[in-house]
Amino acid sequence: MASITLNINNASHTIDVDPQMPLLWAIRDFVGLKGTKYGCGMSQCGACTVLLDGNPIRSCSYPVSAAAGKKIATIEGLSEKTDHPVQQAWIELQVPQCGYCQSGQIMSAVALLKKNPSPTDAQIDAAMQGNLCRCGTYPRIKTAIHRAAEIQKSQKA
Amino acid sequence: MHTRQSTISRRNFIRLTGITGAGFMIGLSVAEGQGIEEVVNMSGVGESFGLTPFIIIEKSGAITIFNTKPEIGQGTFQSIPSLIAEELNLTLDMVTIKQTGGEKEFGPDQFVGGSSSVRTTYTKYRTVGAAAREMLVTAAAKMWEVPVAECTVENGKVHHLASERSAKFSELAEAASKLEVPKSPKLKDPKDFILLGKSIPRPDVPLKSSGKAVFGIDIDVPGMVYASVERCPVFGGRLVSFDDAATKKVKGVQQVISCERLFGKYRTEGVAVIADNYWAAVQGRKALKVKWDFQGKENFNSAGYAQQLRELAKTEGVVDKSIGDFDKAFAEAPNKVEAFYETPVVSHSPIEPMNCVAHWKEGNKVEIWTSTQVPGRIMGSFPKEFGIKEEDLKVNVLFNGGGFGRRLYPDYVHEAVYLSKKISKPVKLIWSREDDTQQGPFRPMTFSAMKGALGTDGKLTAFQHKVIAPSLNAARDDKYDKTKTDGTMTEGISEQAYRIPNMKNLYVWADIHIPICAWRAVTSTTLAFSHECFIDELAVKAKKDPMDFRINMLDAKSDTMRVLRKLREVSNWDKPLQKGWGRGVAQWEFFAGLAANVVEVSQNGEGVKIEKVYSVIDLGTVVNPDTVVGQVQGAVVMAITAAIKNGITFENGRTAQSNFHNNPALRINEVPPIEVFVLAEGGDKIKGVGEPGLPPLAPALCNAIFAATGKRIRTLPFNINKI
Numbered sequence: 001m002a003s004i005t006l007n008i009n010n011a012s013h014t015i016d017v018d019p020q021m022p023l024l025w026a027i028r029d030f031v032g033l034k035g036t037k038y039g040c041g042m043s044q045c046g047a048c049t050v051l052l053d054g055n056p057i058r059s060c061s062y063p064v065s066a067a068a069g070k071k072i073a074t075i076e077g078l079s080e081k082t083d084h085p086v087q088q089a090w091i092e093l094q095v096p097q098c099g100y101c102q103s104g105q106i107m108s109a110v111a112l113l114k115k116n117p118s119p120t121d122a123q124i125d126a127a128m129q130g131n132l133c134r135c136g137t138y139p140r141i142k143t144a145i146h147r148a149a150e151i152q153k154s155q156k157a
Numbered sequence: 158m159h160t161r162q163s164t165i166s167r168r169n170f171i172r173l174t175g176i177t178g179a180g181f182m183i184g185l186s187v188a189e190g191q192g193i194e195e196v197v198n199m200s201g202v203g204e205s206f207g208l209t210p211f212i213i214i215e216k217s218g219a220i221t222i223f224n225t226k227p228e229i230g231q232g233t234f235q236s237i238p239s240l241i242a243e244e245l246n247l248t249l250d251m252v253t254i255k256q257t258g259g260e261k262e263f264g265p266d267q268f269v270g271g272s273s274s275v276r277t278t279y280t281k282y283r284t285v286g287a288a289a290r291e292m293l294v295t296a297a298a299k300m301w302e303v304p305v306a307e308c309t310v311e312n313g314k315v316h317h318l319a320s321e322r323s324a325k326f327s328e329l330a331e332a333a334s335k336l337e338v339p340k341s342p343k344l345k346d347p348k349d350f351i352l353l354g355k356s357i358p359r360p361d362v363p364l365k366s367s368g369k370a371v372f373g374i375d376i377d378v379p380g381m382v383y384a385s386v387e388r389c390p391v392f393g394g395r396l397v398s399f400d401d402a403a404t405k406k407v408k409g410v411q412q413v414i415s416c417e418r419l420f421g422k423y424r425t426e427g428v429a430v431i432a433d434n435y436w437a438a439v440q441g442r443k444a445l446k447v448k449w450d451f452q453g454k455e456n457f458n459s460a461g462y463a464q465q466l467r468e469l470a471k472t473e474g475v476v477d478k479s480i481g482d483f484d485k486a487f488a489e490a491p492n493k494v495e496a497f498y499e500t501p502v503v504s505h506s507p508i509e510p511m512n513c514v515a516h517w518k519e520g521n522k523v524e525i526w527t528s529t530q531v532p533g534r535i536m537g538s539f540p541k542e543f544g545i546k547e548e549d550l551k552v553n554v555l556f557n558g559g560g561f562g563r564r565l566y567p568d569y570v571h572e573a574v575y576l577s578k579k580i581s582k583p584v585k586l587i588w589s590r591e592d593d594t595q596q597g598p599f600r601p602m603t604f605s606a607m608k609g610a611l612g613t614d615g616k617l618t619a620f621q622h623k624v625i626a627p628s629l630n631a632a633r634d635d636k637y638d639k640t641k642t643d644g645t646m647t648e649g650i651s652e653q654a655y656r657i658p659n660m661k662n663l664y665v666w667a668d669i670h671i672p673i674c675a676w677r678a679v680t681s682t683t684l685a686f687s688h689e690c691f692i693d694e695l696a697v698k699a700k701k702d703p704m705d706f707r708i709n710m711l712d713a714k715s716d717t718m719r720v721l722r723k724l725r726e727v728s729n730w731d732k733p734l735q736k737g738w739g740r741g742v743a744q745w746e747f748f749a750g751l752a753a754n755v756v757e758v759s760q761n762g763e764g765v766k767i768e769k770v771y772s773v774i775d776l777g778t779v780v781n782p783d784t785v786v787g788q789v790q791g792a793v794v795m796a797i798t799a800a801i802k803n804g805i806t807f808e809n810g811r812t813a814q815s816n817f818h819n820n821p822a823l824r825i826n827e828v829p830p831i832e833v834f835v836l837a838e839g840g841d842k843i844k845g846v847g848e849p850g851l852p853p854l855a856p857a858l859c860n861a862i863f864a865a866t867g868k869r870i871r872t873l874p875f876n877i878n879k880i
């Protein structure tokens with residue numbers, strides 16, 4: 001066990017955990033933020049995607065100790081009113097079905113649009129390949145990312 | 158539908174609704190033993206008649222609508238409450254939607270499966286809403302002393318335009334609750350609908366776009382411990398003993414106990430590691446040393462079993478359906494075609510793994526929080542399984558992170574309750590993805606021996622589909638009668654609209670000891686493949702266009718004809734494709750509904766690329782067209798996975814796959830454009846949404862591959878990159 005301080009969505013949380021524990025379980029069961037999901041535990045499905053200093057990582061395969069001192073962003077920190085451009089687009093296009101994969105999908109999409117404000121279909125495919133959706137919402141995810149890019153641009157204009 | 162006045166005890170009211178303020182409540186009641194449902198008024202305080210409240214209007218103004226259909230991604234959180242809200246001219250943002258937990262009072266509809274949610278409740282729940290509306294209107298009309306016909310309902314109020322008066326539902330609720338329930342409330346004219354038939358945004362979408370939606374796995378209760386269970390890797394094995402010395406050294410591990418799983422007719426044992434947190438439970442489990450007795454089942458493997466099925470195919474089997482004289486017609490026919498088709502076992506793999514929080518409290522009271530498709534079944538069977546009173550069981554149903562049929566089976570819920578009882582603490586049980594992939598239940602494979610004969614005019618004169626497969630009924634119950642066909646294993650093969658003069662369909666039962674169960678669209682998912690690919694083979698033999706060949710076998714008025722004509726038009730079937738491309742068609746009708754697909758593929762190196770999918774689904778009446786489009790796209794994606802990805806195989810008695818790396822699902826870069834057309838021409842006929850898009854995908858794809866490459870695929874899965 002070790003005392004580890006995590007900075008999640010700009011708030012700091014000190015927890016006493018096995019340093020090898022994946023960040024996912026620390027976020028869910030020790031910090032109590034349940035939006036980040038467990039789907040596979042081996043970097044295959046993307047349900048656990050969070051941003052670490054702005055980059056998407058699979059928190060199920062990332063030791064909590066390695067995240068100490070870095071900026072962690074989870075779905076809960078995206079916006080207060082569910083109005084981040086990606087969230088707006090997700091709602092407009094009615095993307096989620098069961099919804100379980102969608103926190104991960106949204107975090108990956110947020111990271112993509114930060115780096116690349118107008119991604120092509122191929123760039124979306126490349127960035128989103130790590131996120132499984134068993135419900136098959138992929139066609140809408142793709143449309144929604146294009147839409148989010150538009151919303152993002154109109155907000156900057 | 159009948160209506161009746163009734164009352165409910167205050168205690169029962171609170172138990173069912175969680176609402177402490179009294180209110181106007183209207184619902185359906187199942188008259189005991191008769192299965193008749195009637196609309197009842199359960200306001201006030203008094204005797205309980207076993208009632209089912211669906212709408213509660215409180216004096217405070219709050220309106221609650223109860224949803225009996227767990228949300229698994231199929232949209233019931235919007236579609237079902239809308240049936241009631243529509244008749245009250247309420248939009249869903251004006252009401253609180255509460256999920257029911259299998260309570261007897263909420264009736265027999267508390268499950269989701271078979272694409273049945275809307276088609277079985279459409280009129281029933283509208284009637285509940287309409288009765289409430291009429292009572293509220295009558296109360297207002299009386300108060301204002303105006304004719305009922307002059308009153309309208311809008312925005313949670315009853316209005317009298319002429320005198321410019323209006324009153325809120327909550328102000329009228331008390332007076333309304335004292336009225337007779339109308340005998341046959343008038344349903345709204347569809348042209349006045351504000352919700353039904355419209356693409357209304359689903360209220361769960363913002364929750365699911367912000368991490369706020371609560372799934373079973375997200376539940377925490379005070380004092381809760383975590384469990385991870387080691388189960389025998391070989392199906393049919395027994396627990397001999399375990400050594401937990403190393404496990405107990407893992408920090409956070411509290412105890413290690415044996416545990417049972419009930420699935421269908423199987424009762425198996427496992428070893429549960431109980432810990433302060435889930436990670437500790439998983440680490441502790443890794444350190445366990447368990448001795449199993451494999452019972453000789455360690456020799457089972459998929460290749461050997463497939464060989465057994467091929468041998469069994471030589472036996473006659475039992476008749477599923479017979480029309481005309483197949484044997485004679487086939488023997489005498491000038492042109493015959495025979496083919497053998499094989500399909501794999503597949504997993505459901507909902508993205509939320511199985512999990513459950515169970516709390517066995519003092520006084521043998523039990524509370525469950527879980528993602529499940531069957532709260533009604535849990536409420537119906539658990540009290541007996543665990544020897545508790547029904548009123549002492551509470552089931553809280555959360556959003557399901559996918560179901561696909563897997564969550565029709567509450568084996569994981571049983572495990573959690575069993576553990577909580579044993580350790581007298583609330584337990585959160587989480588199956589790992591490996592548990593989910595390896596322990597089943599799975600969709601069974603089906604093999605199909607096909608025979609068809611054509612007359613000299615190229616018309617299909619004799620047809621046979623013989624299914625060789627394990628039985629879903631036998632997996633449930635040892636008493637399954639093997640002298641009869643298992644209808645779940647011959648699903649749809651005798652129900653296609655094609656007019657064929659001589660047909661004899663057969664079923665050959667094959668035993669299996671591996672847990673099998675329904676999958677999204679059940680056995681149609683494999684039988685449509687063999688059936689509709691073989692129809693294509695016959696079309697080729699008859700030198701007919703596959704679309705024409707099908708259409709020529711259909712009654713002009715059949716639903717299938719309407720669907721294929723629409724599909725022909727929207728897919729531009731009659732326009733030639735570019736060189737190296739091919740298109741294929743398939744349709745499927747079964748208990749859940751009817752859909753048809755056209756798939757276009759192009760040659761791509763040694764394989765093919767899926768260029769485009771056109772899907773037509775026939776519904777009759779639709780509640781939310783946008784939801785339907787999403788469901789059909791999802792069904793197509795799932796069907797492509799099942800056709801071209803690994804599937805599940807068994808080696809040495811164990812599942813060979815373990816997680817998404819070796820049991821992959823389609824990813825975003827592999828998904829073709831999918832265009833969905835919803836046929837909803839109104840009327841009484843309502844068909845299912847969630848499943849029908851799935852069965853006709855694999856055959857349309859393989860028929861397209863034949864058109865593009867001349868290669869006939871008769872075995873799933875196949876490698877799309879190497880045809």
Ligand code: FES
Pocket residue numbers: 037038039040041042043044045046047048049058059060061
């Ligand atoms: S849970 Fe982390 S990638 Fe699947």
Ligand code: FES
Pocket residue numbers: 096097098099100101102132133134135136137230508558559
């Ligand atoms: S919405 Fe269900 S897995 Fe993606």
